[in-house]
Structure formats: structure tokens, C-alpha cells
Amino acid sequence: xxxxxxxxxxxxxxxxxxxxxxxxxxxxxxxxxxxxxxxxxxxxxxxxxxxxxxxxxxxxxxxxxxxxxxxxxxxxxxxxxxxxxxxxxxxxxxxxxxxxxxxxxxxxxxxxxxxxxxxxxxxxxxxxxxxxxxxxxxxxxxxxxxxx
Ligand code: HEC
Numbered sequence: 001x002x003x004x005x006x007x008x009x010x011x012x013x014x015x016x017x018x019x020x021x022x023x024x025x026x027x028x029x030x031x032x033x034x035x036x037x038x039x040x041x042x043x044x045x046x047x048x049x050x051x052x053x054x055x056x057x058x059x060x061x062x063x064x065x066x067x068x069x070x071x072x073x074x075x076x077x078x079x080x081x082x083x084x085x086x087x088x089x090x091x092x093x094x095x096x097x098x099x100x101x102x103x104x105x106x107x108x109x110x111x112x113x114x115x116x117x118x119x120x121x122x123x124x125x126x127x128x129x130x131x132x133x134x135x136x137x138x139x140x141x142x143x144x145x146x147x148x
Contacts, residue, residue: 044082049138052076056124056145059108063120063147072109076102088135097130121146 051073059069079098084090104126108119124145131139 043085043088044078045084048075048078048082052127053138053141055105056127059120059123060145060147063116069109069111069116072106076105091133093133094130097126097133100129101126117147 055070055073055076062069079102080095101123104119104123108116108123111119124142127142127145128139131142
């Protein structure tokens with residue numbers, strides 16, 4: 001009799017295992033998350049940073065090609081409200097650095113050919129100023145964005 005119970009228990013165990021395994025979606029979801037550069041998924045602020053980085057790279061290309069700057073992207077105002085990663089914090093000066101950056105982008109976007117290089121570099125310096133207190137990782141990449 002004991003043997004029968006053990007066999008039934010084993011079969012039940014196998015069936016239960018099969019039930020967890022099938023394409024439940026859980027496994028696929030986990031795989032999709034690892035496509036992100038950040039293992040825990042990107043914060044709102046990280047995603048915004050990547051847009052800011054794109055804008056700056058485009059600005060540098062435009063500068064070299066003699067094109068007029070793209071207008072100030074209103075979405076950058078989210079800098080003050082976008083959620084930071086859970087393992088990260090904003091310093092007491094975060095908002096001041098943010099304002100400095102926003103006004104530097106506006107100056108660049110409305111620059112003339114005379115002050116375009118200067119306003120562009122001010123914008124990159126505003127990234128660096130905030131990054132001197134937050135998230136040091138991207139600093140070497142940001143430094144390379146400057147124009148002679
Ligand atoms: C007001 C402060 C501030 C300014 C200005 C700022 N950053 Fe950031 N940046 C941060 C913080 C804080 C993080 C970390 C975000 C998080 O952990 O959620 C970050 C993260 C990043 C990241 C990593 C994003 C990722 O994929 O996780 C890059 C790249 C970056 N910033 C580039 C830039 C560039 C380029 C500029 C200027 C165009 C800039 N930052 C301006 C505060 C700032």
C-alpha cells in the first residue's frame with residue numbers, strides 16, 4: 001500500500017512540475033527584462049537621460065554640419081519629477097543642477113552661429129555638474145561630448 005502512495009505522490013509531483021513549466025509567460029517576461037541595460041529595469045529618469053544624451057549627440061552632429069539646433073524638447077522638464085532608480089538618490093542640489101541644465105538647453109536651442117559652440121559646451125558642462133554629484137558612471141562618455 002505504501003508503494004502505491006509513493007508512486008501516486010511521484011506522479012502528482014511530475015504533473016505539478018509540468019504545470020509550472022509550460023509557456024506560462026513568467027519565463028518570457030523575465031527574458032524580456034534582461035534585454036534592458038539595467039538588470040532591474042530602467043527608471044523613468046534613466047530613460048529620460050538617454051533621450052537627453054541623444055539630443056546632445058544630435059546637437060553635436062548638427063553643430064559640425066552647420067545646421068540650426070533642434071528646438072528645446074519640452075519633455076526635458078520631466079527632469080524634476082521623473083522617478084530615480086530605487087538604489088539611487090537625488091542630492092539636495094539636484095533641482096538647482098536641473099535648472100542649470102534646462103536653461104543651458106534653451107540657450108543652445110536659441111543660439112546664433114556666434115555663440116553656438118559656447119552654448120553647446122555649456123550644456124555638456126551642465127550634464128557634468130549634476131553628474132559630479134550623481135551617477136558617476138557616464139562621466140567619461142559625457143566628457144567626450146564636448147566640442148573644441
Ligand atoms: C540634474 C541632474 C542631472 C543632469 C543635468 C544630467 N544627469 Fe544624467 N543622470 C542623473 C542621475 C541622477 C542619473 C541616475 C538615474 C537613475 O539612477 O535613475 C543619471 C543617469 C544618466 C545616464 C545613465 C542612464 C542609464 O541608462 O541608466 C546617462 C547616460 C546620463 N545620465 C547622461 C547624461 C547626459 C548626457 C546629460 C546631459 C545631456 C545628463 N546626464 C544630465 C542626473 C543628471
